[in-house]
Amino acid sequence: MKFVAHITLFILLGPLLVGVVRKTKAFLSCRQGASVFQPFLDLWKLFRRGIVRSTSASWVFDLSAPVVLGASLVLAAATPLWSREVPLPMHFILFLYLMALPRFFQTLAGLDTGSAFGGLGSSREVAVSAMAEPALILSFCGLAYLGGADTVSGMVAVVPPGRIPWRPEVILLAGTMFLLLLAENARIPVDDPATHLELTMIHEAMVLDHAGVDLAMIQLASGVRLVLFSAIVSGILFPQALSLPTFLAIPAAVVKVVLSGALIGAVEAGMARMKLSRVASYLLIATVLAAIALSVRYAG
Amino acid sequence: MPSALPYVLAATFLVPGILALLIRDPCRSRVVGFGGGAVASFLGLVLTLVGAMREAPVRIPLPAPVPWAASELFLDGLSAFFLVLVFFIGFLVSVYAIGYMKEFDARRRGQAAPLLLNLLLLSMAFVVSAGDMLSFLLGWEAMSLASYFLVVLNHEKREARQAGLIYLIATHIGTGGILLAFLFLVQTTGSFSFNGFATVPISDPAILCATFWFALLGFGTKAGVFPFHIWLPYAHPEAPSPVSAVMSGVMIKMGIYGIVRFLFYLLPSPPASFGATLLALGLLSGVFGVLYAIVQHDLKRLLAFHSVENIGIILIGIGAASLCQATGRPDAARLLLVGGLFHVLNHATFKALLFLGAGAVLQGTHTRNIEKLGGLMRGMPLTGVAFLAGSLAISAVPPFNGFASEFTIYRGLWAAVGGAGTGGIYLAAMAGLALIGGLAVVCFVKVVGTVFLGNARSAQASAARDPSVAMEFPMGTLALFCLGLGVFPSIVLDRLMEITSFLSSAGGPASVAVPAAGGKPFTVAIALAIAIGGLWLLRTFLLRRNGQRAGGTWGCGFPYATPRMQYTASSFADPILHVFRGILRPHTTRTERLSGRFLLEVEHETHFHDLLENGLYLPVYRLFVRAAFQARRLHPGYIHLYLGYILGAVVLLLVFFH
Structure with missing residues (x-):
C-alpha cells in the first residue's frame, strides 16, 4: 500500500513539477503560460497515440522507453519523498550507478535510429554525465557522512541531534546537488529543454525519433528523475519535514517539490544556456564545492 | 590430491596439441587440438573446484630441475582462485577457437596454434600453482613465449611482427624485473620456495624497496599498468581474437597474481608507501586507459585500452587494500582485496566476451574499423545481445558483474574513509573510480551504437551473419555469467572472503561481502525486472491498441538520408576529446586537392599519440x-x-x- 502510494506520488509529481517550472518561467518573462497541469494533458494525449517506428531501429530502440521509465521508478523507490521509510532502501553507490542504466539505453536508442540528431544528443548526454560523476559521488559521500548512513533514504533524512541544521557543509552540499540537478536533468544552463534548434539540444535531440507511448514514458521518466533530485535537495535543507506524521508529510513533500520547481523556473528564466564547452568547468565547480564540503567535515 | 594429477593434466593439454600438428586435414586438426584443450581445461576446472579449492593448501613435490633447490606445486586459496580463472576462460576460448581458427586453415603455421594455445593455458596454470621461484619463472617464460608466437601467428603482416617484437621486449624486461625481485628474496632468506620467502622478513628498507619496485616493473609490465602498458594496444589487436581473449582476460592477470602474491604473502608487512604507489598507478591506469580507449576506432585496440583501465580498477582495490593493511584497517583492507580479486574474475568474464564478440564481428565483416560497421544487430542478433551484455558489465551498470566488484571496492574505500585522519586519499580514489565509470559508459555507448545499431556503413557490414554454434556457445555462456555473477555475487564473494581471511581483524568477521541493507543486488535485479517487464507489457498493449507503423528516420524534411549521414564514432567521442585535449593531444592534418580554384578533395586525418x-x-x-x-x-x-x-x-x- 505504502509502496503504491510512494510510486504514485512520484509519477503524479513529475508532470506537476515540469508544469510548475514552465509556469514560473512564463510568469517571470511576463507571459501567461500554459496551466501547470498542461504536462498531464500532454502525457494523456501521447499515451493514446500510435508510434512511427524508424525502419533503422532494432529491439534496443523498442526496449529503451520501458527501461528508462522502469529504472527511474526503481530509483524513485529508493528516494525519500515524504518519509524516511522507503519501499526499497538502496546503498548510495548502487543508486548512483543504477542511474547509468536508463542513460545507457536512452543514448543507445538515440544512435539506433541512424539519425545524426540522435547521435549528437547521445554523445553530449554521456559526456555531461561522465563529467558529473565525480561531483555526484563526492556529494553523496558528504551526505552519507552527515546522515551517518549508507542508504540514500537514511542519509538525506537525518540531522544529528544537538547541531544547528544549516551548517556550512549542508548548504554547500545542497548547492552542489542543485547544480547537479540542473546538469543531470537537462535544464538551463547545461541544456535547454524548450529550444527548437536541434543543434543546441542535448536531451531533446536524443529523443527526437521517439513518439507516442515511447515519448510519454520518456517524458514521465524525466519528470520522475527531476522529482527525485528535488526530493534529495529539499531533503538536505529541510530534513525535519521527513519526520512529520504522514497526513502532514505528504502535503509538505508536495510543497517542497513545487518550491523547487519555482526555483528551477527562476534559474531558467534568468539565465541563458552555456556554451557546451564550458559545461566541463561548470561540473568542475560542482566537484570542487563537494570537495570543500567534505573538507569542512575533516576540519570540524 | 594424488600427485600424478598435474602430469595427467599436462598430458591432456599437450598430447592433442601435438596430434594437431601431425594431422594433415586442417579441420580435423583444429577439432582435435582445440577440442583437446577444451576437454583438458574443463577437467582442470572440475578438479580445481571440487579438489584444490576444498583441500587447499595442497602441496605436490616436483622433480627438481637443479640439484640445489627443491621444486613443488603449492596450491592455496589464491592459487585455486586464479586456476579457476585460467581453466574457465581456457575452456570457453578453446571451444570458440574450434570455429574461429578456420581462417588459419589455409596457412601451414596455423596448425601450430592449438599446441601454442594449450601450452599457454598450461603454463599459466603452472605459474599460479608454482610453489618456488624456479618453477614460477619456468612457467612465466613458457607463458611469455607461447603468447609471443600466438601474437605473430599472422606473421605475414608487418604490424603483427612489429607488435610481436614490442611485446617480446616488454615481456623480457618484465621477466628481468621479476628475476631481480626474487633474487633479493633468495639473498635475504636463503630459500627458493615461497613458503621460505614468507618466513624471513626483509629488514633492510632499501632492499625491501628495491624488491618491491623490481616486482612492480615485472608484474606491472605483464599486467599493463599505466607506465608499462604500451605493448598491450599493439599485441592484443594483432593476435587472433581467441588469443586476445585469453591474453586480455587471463594472461595479464598473472601480473596481478604476482603483485598480490608479493604484497600479501611474500613480503610480510609492507610499508604504506607500496600500497599508496599502487593506488596512484591504478588511478592513472584507469583514467588514461579509458581516455585513450574513447578515441580509438579499431575495435580490438579500443578493447586493449580498456584492459589497461580495468587493471587500473583492480590495482585501486589491491593498492588501497595494502595501504589499509599498513595503516591498521584490516576490515577495509579485506573488503578492498576481495573487491580487487572479484574484479579480476569479472574482467576476465566480460573482456573475454567482448574480445570473442569482436572476433565474430571481424570474421563476419573483415574489418576492425568501427566507422565502417553499423546495424550489425540485424545480421548478428546473438553476437549483438552478448556484446551488449558485456558492454553493460564493463561499464559497471547494475545488475551486471562489473558493478558487483566495483561496488565491493567502493564499499572498501568507504569503510577506509570512515577511519581517522587520512581519508582524503580514499575519497580521491572514489571520485577517480566514478570518473572512470562514467567515461566507460561513454566508450561503450559509442561502440555498441556505431557497431551494432543504426544502419550499415559498408557492404560488408550489411552482409554479416551470426557465427557458428561453436563460437556462439562461449559468448552466450559468458554473457550469462556477466549477468549471473552480478545478480548472485555472493557465490564468489564468500569464497574470496575465506581466501582473504588472514586480513581479518582480531574481533572476528566484522565486515561482510554483501551489505545487509540497501545493497542486495538480487532485490534490485528483481525490482528492475518487474518494472521493466511490466512497462514492456503496457507498451505492447498500448501499441496494439493505438497502432504502430514503420517510417524513415526523421531527416528534417529532406529525403534520401544515407548511412553516411549517421553520427560517427569520432564525432561521438568529440565532447570528451575536447575536454581532455590536453592529455589526448590530437594531431590533425588536412590536405586539400585543388584544381584551379575548385576544391576537389579534402583529406582530414586525426592521430593520437600515446x-x-x-x-x-x-x-x-x-x-x-x-x-x-x-x-x-x-x-x-x-x-x-x-x-x-x-x-x-x-x-x-x-x-x-x-
Whole structure:
C-alpha cells in the first residue's frame, strides 16, 4: 500500500513539477503560460497515440522507453519523498550507478535510429554525465557522512541531534546537488529543454525519433528523475519535514517539490544556456564545492 | 590430491596439441587440438573446484630441475582462485577457437596454434600453482613465449611482427624485473620456495624497496599498468581474437597474481608507501586507459585500452587494500582485496566476451574499423545481445558483474574513509573510480551504437551473419555469467572472503561481502525486472491498441538520408576529446586537392599519440639503437683485431687477478 502510494506520488509529481517550472518561467518573462497541469494533458494525449517506428531501429530502440521509465521508478523507490521509510532502501553507490542504466539505453536508442540528431544528443548526454560523476559521488559521500548512513533514504533524512541544521557543509552540499540537478536533468544552463534548434539540444535531440507511448514514458521518466533530485535537495535543507506524521508529510513533500520547481523556473528564466564547452568547468565547480564540503567535515 | 594429477593434466593439454600438428586435414586438426584443450581445461576446472579449492593448501613435490633447490606445486586459496580463472576462460576460448581458427586453415603455421594455445593455458596454470621461484619463472617464460608466437601467428603482416617484437621486449624486461625481485628474496632468506620467502622478513628498507619496485616493473609490465602498458594496444589487436581473449582476460592477470602474491604473502608487512604507489598507478591506469580507449576506432585496440583501465580498477582495490593493511584497517583492507580479486574474475568474464564478440564481428565483416560497421544487430542478433551484455558489465551498470566488484571496492574505500585522519586519499580514489565509470559508459555507448545499431556503413557490414554454434556457445555462456555473477555475487564473494581471511581483524568477521541493507543486488535485479517487464507489457498493449507503423528516420524534411549521414564514432567521442585535449593531444592534418580554384578533395586525418610512447619510450629506444651502432665499430670483421681483444682480455685478467 505504502509502496503504491510512494510510486504514485512520484509519477503524479513529475508532470506537476515540469508544469510548475514552465509556469514560473512564463510568469517571470511576463507571459501567461500554459496551466501547470498542461504536462498531464500532454502525457494523456501521447499515451493514446500510435508510434512511427524508424525502419533503422532494432529491439534496443523498442526496449529503451520501458527501461528508462522502469529504472527511474526503481530509483524513485529508493528516494525519500515524504518519509524516511522507503519501499526499497538502496546503498548510495548502487543508486548512483543504477542511474547509468536508463542513460545507457536512452543514448543507445538515440544512435539506433541512424539519425545524426540522435547521435549528437547521445554523445553530449554521456559526456555531461561522465563529467558529473565525480561531483555526484563526492556529494553523496558528504551526505552519507552527515546522515551517518549508507542508504540514500537514511542519509538525506537525518540531522544529528544537538547541531544547528544549516551548517556550512549542508548548504554547500545542497548547492552542489542543485547544480547537479540542473546538469543531470537537462535544464538551463547545461541544456535547454524548450529550444527548437536541434543543434543546441542535448536531451531533446536524443529523443527526437521517439513518439507516442515511447515519448510519454520518456517524458514521465524525466519528470520522475527531476522529482527525485528535488526530493534529495529539499531533503538536505529541510530534513525535519521527513519526520512529520504522514497526513502532514505528504502535503509538505508536495510543497517542497513545487518550491523547487519555482526555483528551477527562476534559474531558467534568468539565465541563458552555456556554451557546451564550458559545461566541463561548470561540473568542475560542482566537484570542487563537494570537495570543500567534505573538507569542512575533516576540519570540524 | 594424488600427485600424478598435474602430469595427467599436462598430458591432456599437450598430447592433442601435438596430434594437431601431425594431422594433415586442417579441420580435423583444429577439432582435435582445440577440442583437446577444451576437454583438458574443463577437467582442470572440475578438479580445481571440487579438489584444490576444498583441500587447499595442497602441496605436490616436483622433480627438481637443479640439484640445489627443491621444486613443488603449492596450491592455496589464491592459487585455486586464479586456476579457476585460467581453466574457465581456457575452456570457453578453446571451444570458440574450434570455429574461429578456420581462417588459419589455409596457412601451414596455423596448425601450430592449438599446441601454442594449450601450452599457454598450461603454463599459466603452472605459474599460479608454482610453489618456488624456479618453477614460477619456468612457467612465466613458457607463458611469455607461447603468447609471443600466438601474437605473430599472422606473421605475414608487418604490424603483427612489429607488435610481436614490442611485446617480446616488454615481456623480457618484465621477466628481468621479476628475476631481480626474487633474487633479493633468495639473498635475504636463503630459500627458493615461497613458503621460505614468507618466513624471513626483509629488514633492510632499501632492499625491501628495491624488491618491491623490481616486482612492480615485472608484474606491472605483464599486467599493463599505466607506465608499462604500451605493448598491450599493439599485441592484443594483432593476435587472433581467441588469443586476445585469453591474453586480455587471463594472461595479464598473472601480473596481478604476482603483485598480490608479493604484497600479501611474500613480503610480510609492507610499508604504506607500496600500497599508496599502487593506488596512484591504478588511478592513472584507469583514467588514461579509458581516455585513450574513447578515441580509438579499431575495435580490438579500443578493447586493449580498456584492459589497461580495468587493471587500473583492480590495482585501486589491491593498492588501497595494502595501504589499509599498513595503516591498521584490516576490515577495509579485506573488503578492498576481495573487491580487487572479484574484479579480476569479472574482467576476465566480460573482456573475454567482448574480445570473442569482436572476433565474430571481424570474421563476419573483415574489418576492425568501427566507422565502417553499423546495424550489425540485424545480421548478428546473438553476437549483438552478448556484446551488449558485456558492454553493460564493463561499464559497471547494475545488475551486471562489473558493478558487483566495483561496488565491493567502493564499499572498501568507504569503510577506509570512515577511519581517522587520512581519508582524503580514499575519497580521491572514489571520485577517480566514478570518473572512470562514467567515461566507460561513454566508450561503450559509442561502440555498441556505431557497431551494432543504426544502419550499415559498408557492404560488408550489411552482409554479416551470426557465427557458428561453436563460437556462439562461449559468448552466450559468458554473457550469462556477466549477468549471473552480478545478480548472485555472493557465490564468489564468500569464497574470496575465506581466501582473504588472514586480513581479518582480531574481533572476528566484522565486515561482510554483501551489505545487509540497501545493497542486495538480487532485490534490485528483481525490482528492475518487474518494472521493466511490466512497462514492456503496457507498451505492447498500448501499441496494439493505438497502432504502430514503420517510417524513415526523421531527416528534417529532406529525403534520401544515407548511412553516411549517421553520427560517427569520432564525432561521438568529440565532447570528451575536447575536454581532455590536453592529455589526448590530437594531431590533425588536412590536405586539400585543388584544381584551379575548385576544391576537389579534402583529406582530414586525426592521430593520437600515446604521451608516454613518444615522450619516454621512443627516445630511450633511439638511444639504445644509437649506442648499438656505436658498439658495432668494435667488431669490424678483422680477425687480427679480435685476436688482439683476446690478448688484451687475458692481460687484464692477469693484472687484476694475479
